[in-house]
Amino acid sequence: MTEFLARSAMGAPVRGTAMVASDGFSARYDLDRIKGVFVRPGHKLEGRAYSGMILVMDRAKGGVATAWMLREMASRGIVPAALVFNTVNPIMVQGAAFGDITMMSGFDVDITQVVQDGAVVELDTTPDRKLLRIIG
Amino acid sequence: MQLDEEAEAMRRGAHGRARQWAIEHQLRVGRYFGAQQMVRVDQAHIMADTESLGAVGVDWLESLAALPPEERRVRIPTITDPRGTDFTRTAALRHEEWMLDLERRAIAAFEAMGILMTNTCINYQTIMPPVFGEHVAYGDTGVVIYCNSVLGARSNFEGGPSALAAGLTGRTPSYGFHLDQQRRGSLLVELSWQPDALHEWGALGGVVGRLAGDYWRVPVLTGLRQAPTSDQMKHFGAAMASFGSVAMFHIEGVTPECRSLADVFDGGMPPERHRVTPDDVQRLLASYNDGADGVDVVVFSAPQLSLLEMQQVADLLDGRRVVTPLLAITSPQVKPDADRLGLTARIEAAGATVLSGMCFYQSYAREMAEAHGWKRLVTNSAKLTNIIGGYGYRPVLLSAEQCVEAACQGCIP
Numbered sequence: 001m002t003e004f005l006a007r008s009a010m011g012a013p014v015r016g017t018a019m020v021a022s023d024g025f026s027a028r029y030d031l032d033r034i035k036g037v038f039v040r041p042g043h044k045l046e047g048r049a050y051s052g053m054i055l056v057m058d059r060a061k062g063g064v065a066t067a068w069m070l071r072e073m074a075s076r077g078i079v080p081a082a083l084v085f086n087t088v089n090p091i092m093v094q095g096a097a098f099g100d101i102t103m104m105s106g107f108d109v110d111i112t113q114v115v116q117d118g119a120v121v122e123l124d125t126t127p128d129r130k131l132l133r134i135i136g
Numbered sequence: 137m138q139l140d141e142e143a144e145a146m147r148r149g150a151h152g153r154a155r156q157w158a159i160e161h162q163l164r165v166g167r168y169f170g171a172q173q174m175v176r177v178d179q180a181h182i183m184a185d186t187e188s189l190g191a192v193g194v195d196w197l198e199s200l201a202a203l204p205p206e207e208r209r210v211r212i213p214t215i216t217d218p219r220g221t222d223f224t225r226t227a228a229l230r231h232e233e234w235m236l237d238l239e240r241r242a243i244a245a246f247e248a249m250g251i252l253m254t255n256t257c258i259n260y261q262t263i264m265p266p267v268f269g270e271h272v273a274y275g276d277t278g279v280v281i282y283c284n285s286v287l288g289a290r291s292n293f294e295g296g297p298s299a300l301a302a303g304l305t306g307r308t309p310s311y312g313f314h315l316d317q318q319r320r321g322s323l324l325v326e327l328s329w330q331p332d333a334l335h336e337w338g339a340l341g342g343v344v345g346r347l348a349g350d351y352w353r354v355p356v357l358t359g360l361r362q363a364p365t366s367d368q369m370k371h372f373g374a375a376m377a378s379f380g381s382v383a384m385f386h387i388e389g390v391t392p393e394c395r396s397l398a399d400v401f402d403g404g405m406p407p408e409r410h411r412v413t414p415d416d417v418q419r420l421l422a423s424y425n426d427g428a429d430g431v432d433v434v435v436f437s438a439p440q441l442s443l444l445e446m447q448q449v450a451d452l453l454d455g456r457r458v459v460t461p462l463l464a465i466t467s468p469q470v471k472p473d474a475d476r477l478g479l480t481a482r483i484e485a486a487g488a489t490v491l492s493g494m495c496f497y498q499s500y501a502r503e504m505a506e507a508h509g510w511k512r513l514v515t516n517s518a519k520l521t522n523i524i525g526g527y528g529y530r531p532v533l534l535s536a537e538q539c540v541e542a543a544c545q546g547c548i549p
Contacts, residue, residue: 008169008170010164024381026526028188028526029522029525029526031526032526040526042525059349060351061381063277063378063523064183064275064293064295065183065185065187065188066295067183067295067297068190068193068296068297071192071193071196072188072189072190072192072193075190087351088351089293089351089352089381090165090169090298090312093165093168094161094295095297097161097168098161098295098298103168
């Protein structure tokens, strides 16, 4: 089992399947939130369904709407299980706080390069740990 | 995080349930970023169109609005970003009753909280621009980057819930662009030319935004021959924020915290240098042109148009007739002046539509595309081209003159 220490984390511990891309993320810019699919042309996850997945992405992008949208997505049950980033912006953190979505960010490695797409990962968000573990 | 006595009382619930939620939300966000304390803010600006809120978000707003007045009312001047419709043009937009119902409910809730429904993303041009050094809690990335960079105010990107929290508490967590160290330059962008048209300024913002690519990096531009206008800065900053999640830039000799490069690089060498040429801007413009020549809708929006932009559109449309829908979208503050000065009448005499209080991408853009059969969208807004692809459109970024030609000819000129 391999694990990576994050600088920041919030939300409940989560275990699930990682959907990984070295790309940015914005709920407004990138998603068809009704269908639960990445639709932005050229996005590395274009065409893929994200509901229930642990998204492992490079960075949070602009678009303040995400702060509302994560909660709205959660209310319909078509939402990622958790969000993991190399770098976040305030909007994504505010949205995760408002929507009660598990989030983790800030690693000593490029997290999109060390977690394989489809891997089973566990996010341990307890304040003294903040670990992403690759289970299998 | 350290809280003062009043904030601690809010946390205990002594100031009511809305402020208790607000301070707890701010603590969660502040702790994530390692904030040590709160900073008092003088204004808040809330992005809260109902396409983003959804029914669950409106329900939540109404739960706050149902609290007693002393619990629910904001403590500092709090204003709003564009709404999801123009209530005078809902039929033309083909906005459905369920959308309008959500909008009416959200507006009623905000008004019950004492929030001013300004419905604008150009408040720095029309309402009350913040002053140098003023701490604010602004939503809309274009508002934040303009106020940080051009005016020297201090704000992070504050999403709707966080801006509302700031309105309720009069505070925000002190991290990011509230702090001196975050406002230093991260990369130097050297220019030996200067854009002219607004779409070129937007495209330059897109190029620089992609170079920076990160909220925590601050581009510094050098080599401009003269200070850009407010509208040029508006399109430049809005695009940079959209393409790169960037919240602040400096321009040597122009923006107030960068009289010289030494001011923002602490007298040392920039850690990173880039040269951006007109070819870089042309490549970004070309990337949105797929060779097809059809046009479904022409949009001037994102950000809302200033009075001077409204005049430009009116001048270009004089004596013309559009064959493709052309929407010119401005703020509720500019619209009465546009009416009074005859600009609205001149634009609409050409068959185009003037809208106010909304912004195209915040106004059920996907549903409008489906209702109207719109796919190929022509605009002079680089920000809109970056956003709208996610709503099923194929955007093309052209000059204002070319946009009007496209609307009058029904094809890309």
